[in-house]
Amino acid sequence: MDDSIVKIESLRFQWSKNNNFKIFVPKLEVGRGKKVLFLGESGSGKTTLLSLICGFLEPLSGSISINDKIISDLTSTNKDAYRSDNIGIIFQQFNLLPYANVIDNIILPLYFSKQRSKKVENKINAAMNLCDQLRLPESILNQKASNLSVGQQQRVAVARALIGSPSIIVADEPTSSLDTEAQELFLDLMFDQIFKNSSTLLMVSHDKSLTNYFDQVIDINEILVREN
Numbered sequence: 616m617d618d619s620i621v622k623i624e625s626l627r628f629q630w631s632k633n634n635n636f637k638i639f640v641p642k643l644e645v646g647r648g649k650k651v652l653f654l655g656e657s658g659s660g661k662t663t664l665l666s667l668i669c670g671f672l673e674p675l676s677g678s679i680s681i682n683d684k685i686i687s688d689l690t691s692t693n694k695d696a697y698r699s700d701n702i703g704i705i706f707q708q709f710n711l712l713p714y715a716n717v718i719d720n721i722i723l724p725l726y727f728s729k730q731r732s733k734k735v736e737n738k739i740n741a742a743m744n745l746c747d748q749l750r751l752p753e754s755i756l757n758q759k760a761s762n763l764s765v766g767q768q769q770r771v772a773v774a775r776a777l778i779g780s781p782s783i784i785v786a787d788e789p790t791s792s793l794d795t796e797a798q799e800l801f802l803d804l805m806f807d808q809i810f811k812n813s814s815t816l817l818m819v820s821h822d823k824s825l826t827n828y829f830d831q832v833i834d835i836n837e838i839l840v841r842e843n
Contacts, residue, residue: 619680620783620815621645621668626677626687627842628667637842638663640677645815645831647782650806652826653819655835661819662707664839665785668817669702670694682782699728703776703814705786709768711775713761717751718742720760721774724781731779745774749804765792766801773805777812784809786818790825802828 623643630636638660645651655661666672668679670686679687682701686694703724711720721742725732735741746756749770760768769789776784789805790798806828809816818829826832 618646619644620647620682622680624678626667626679627675628663628672629675639840639842640838643838645817648813648815649830650816651831651833652829653833653835654823656821659835660839661835662787665787665817665819669704669785670698699724700730701782703781703784705772705776705784705789707787709772711760711768711771714759716759717756717771720771721745721778724775725779728779731781734779741778742774745777748808749774766797769801777808780812782814784814784816786816788820790820790822
């Protein structure tokens with residue numbers, strides 16, 4: 616096992632046969648334990664790249680390796696299972712279950728991943744501990760996700776991604792709805808938890824002011840070629 620947790624080689628993707636717009640990633644490697652920011656404007660392909668890494672999208676050609684496993688070769692079912700075991704995802708719109716409470720939202724990934732579930736001795740206690748460390752008040756733990764503020768939903772989404780200590784955390788524009796002060800607090804809390812989990816962070820954003828927070832900043836236009 617080498618020091619790269621994500622490796623991409625000669626990756627091509629096309630949205631549909633009727634759409635001539637293609638993207639090509641010649642080569643990309645991400646080191647274990649790094650905090651990596653993919654920076655680019657809206658429509659530059661950042662979210663598409665994350666979706667390919669997570670296995671939500673199928674490449675035309677090339678390979679994507681996660682933890683030395685070529686996920687682009689896996690069947691759809693095996694890809695879903697591998698994603699659940701290895702990747703915690705913070706979606707841009709959070710994707711919480713609106714009528715489930717905070718604790719149930721956080722422990723949800725453990726029902727899909729035996730590997731992550733084995734790392735958690737007590738699901739409820741683990742969720743409550745993450746809430747405490749992410750400064751979520753105990754009074755909201757049994758509230759429906761739909762009743763939470765945006766900042767609270769965001770931290771619940773982080774706790775859900777972190778529970779069971781997946782090796783990679785993927786975050787799609789998680790700070791886009793926050794002002795500067797809230798953004799700094801959120802990033803500090805998220806980075807602290809990622810460090811404790813020894814996870815690698817892949818985050819995309821259009822916000823250049825975030826660059827100082829990361830070990831590595833990758834301009835999406837330098838790794839991704841748009842082909843017509």
